[in-house]
Amino acid sequence: MAQAMKIAIVDDEQDMRQSISQWLALSGYDTETFSSAEEALKVLGPEYPGIVISDIKMPGMDGMQFLKKLMGSDSALPVIMITGHGDVPMAVEAMRVGAFDFLEKPFNPDRMSELAKRATGARRLTLDNRALRRELSDGGQIMKKLIGQSPVMERLREDILDLGQADGHVLIDGETGTGKTLVAHALHAVGSRAGKKFVLISCAALEEEALAKRLFGPMQPEDSMLPAIEEARGGTLVLEDIDALSESLQAKLLSVINEQGTPAETRIVAISNLQEAGKTCEDALRPDLFYRLAALRITVPPLRQRGEDILTLFTRLSEQFSEEYGCDAPQVSAQEAAQLLQAPWPGNVRQLINIAERAVLQSRRGSGTIASLLMSDHEEMQPVMTTEGKPLKEYVEAFERMLIDNTMRRHKGSIASVMDELCLPRRTLNEKMAKYGLQRSDYLA
Known part of the structure; x- marks a missing residue:
């Protein structure tokens, strides 16, 4: 069930607080009001289940100082700033600091409702993703997802615990739909890299040029992310559909693996999802790459x-x-x-x-x-x-x-x-x- 989103309204003018609160309550939102930034900061924290709407001009701590405090605590908290008529430079500065958006007085209530809808949607996604990351970093919790008392599942959990503590690269294979990606998450969660980066790339989802750039770079100045091999440094890089790699990308990956030495700076977990009858991952990869990736191997059992x-x-x-x-x-x-x-x-x-x-x-x-x-x-x-x-x-x-x-x-x-x-x-x-x-x-x- 989706978490109910709150809206914190911060304004030193009581009439404005009540007006905004009443309108948003009619739109179905759970609101709480604060007469000062200092009062609001006692409640608002990194896991606040909602968004903030704040006036920019307030006595004591003003809206810009308040915004900076909030961004320092949680840069993903959506904050909508209310600015005076014609105060464009201040609105631009607020957006630069990290505001989600701004409303200019006198504002249209429907515009405020639309912004609130977008901001709460973004906040819910952020909190859901954080909860998922916490769950996937908890080895005990993720192992509970591998349900079953059959001998093959008992063996699978034992293999995950054993190989999770090792440091070599791993090949996970098995039929489609058996949960190979979940096993990759579990391997990361129960090992020494649990607190480090976990990066997952589908080798079959991108064209060769785009995949080469995403895996190895170079990235353009406007790109907001590092190449996956750099992004996962010190952690785990999971390559789904490893058998979809072209020969040239296989050679590049092998070169990167050889450069890292032992123990590997970045652990690579390769997932093979071949469905062609009579064909295996060993057939699809060059032998030297296959044997480097398959030094440790887990085969996920079929449901039957x-x-x-x-x-x-x-x-x-x-x-x-x-x-x-x-x-x-x-x-x-x-x-x-x-x-x-x-x-x-x-x-x-x-x-x-x-x-x-x-x-x-x-x-x-x-x-x-x-x-x-x-x-x-x-x-x-x-x-x-x-x-x-x-x-x-x-x-x-x-x-x-x-x-x-x-x-x-x-x-x-x-x-x-x-x-x-x-x-x-x-x-x-x-x-x-x-x-x-x-x-x-x-x-x-």
């Missing part, structure tokens, strides 16, 4: 190898989408659980996300089945099942685990409520929870 993790993921995803769309998550029957486990998942986790969202939407409408969604993803509209059968016992246990997990989650760890809904004696419930590795503490609100 993750067993009952599929049900766990589907449950988590459908819960997230049901919260987003304001409805109940769909209940999965035993037959549907078996269908989810048997599907081949050519699109892997990305496909599962799509299926979970569509399941929530059709559940909200009160129609459709998971089987129909799986079939609609298949070109020939035939039942989508793997050829690899499993013993009935495995399907039953996977469904049973999902059912207990969902019920515990819904009742926030209330053992009595779960016993009542599933008609299970306490001893049986305890034994099954122990069998499936479920702990009551994980569900407590």
Whole structure:
């Protein structure tokens, strides 16, 4: 859910404060008013969830001094300055210092609302990006995103922890949609470079000339960023679709890697996403570059190898989408659980996300089945099942685990409520929870 944005109104004239506040409140904004810059500074900080509208001429600390203080604390905080009629030089100076924009008295209220809309949108994006960066720099949090108790996922997490502590370059490969970029984030987050730069470039998204410039420079004077190899210095440079690099750019990259020596000043994590049948990253790269990048290697497992993790993921995803769309998550029957486990998942986790969202939407409408969604993803509209059968016992246990997990989650760890809904004696419930590795503490609100 998007964070509600506030608007701090700073003006020494009470009538002006009230007028601006009332107009913006009618436009749906949450406002707070301050009679001086000094008073406002007690509240406004780097994580203030909103924007500032301030008069430029005030007794004590004036608007320009106030603006400089705010920019020193958080240069990304949008500040709209109110200037006197014809005071263009002061408005220009305010923009130079870092003001988002300015309003000239007497101003049009609709113009103020439009500026507030733009500024709050920019602020929300800034705060969301900061939250994402904090999350991606927290190794513990990002490892929790690699959901699953299957042996292949346990091994993946172990590999990430091991290679995260190493300092060599890494090659991540696997089928499309398996979460290779998430693994790259995790490698960075659990290692010694966690606090350093993390730069991600898609080698398939740019033409060769533009990619060469973005990776290695030279940048033009008007460019606001460094070449990626410089921007990521000391940190991690992730190159998605590494197999899309031309021969000349492969040679340049190899030269840069050789110049860095060991340990590498900038760690390169290469992601291969080849989808051509029978072709690998080793086929696409020159041998000397491949062996430098693949000194350490992680292969992300496809979803079809993750067993009952599929049900766990589907449950988590459908819960997230049901919260987003304001409805109940769909209940999965035993037959549907078996269908989810048997599907081949050519699109892997990305496909599962799509299926979970569509399941929530059709559940909200009160129609459709998971089987129909799986079939609609298949070109020939035939039942989508793997050829690899499993013993009935495995399907039953996977469904049973999902059912207990969902019920515990819904009742926030209330053992009595779960016993009542599933008609299970306490001893049986305890034994099954122990069998499936479920702990009551994980569900407590």
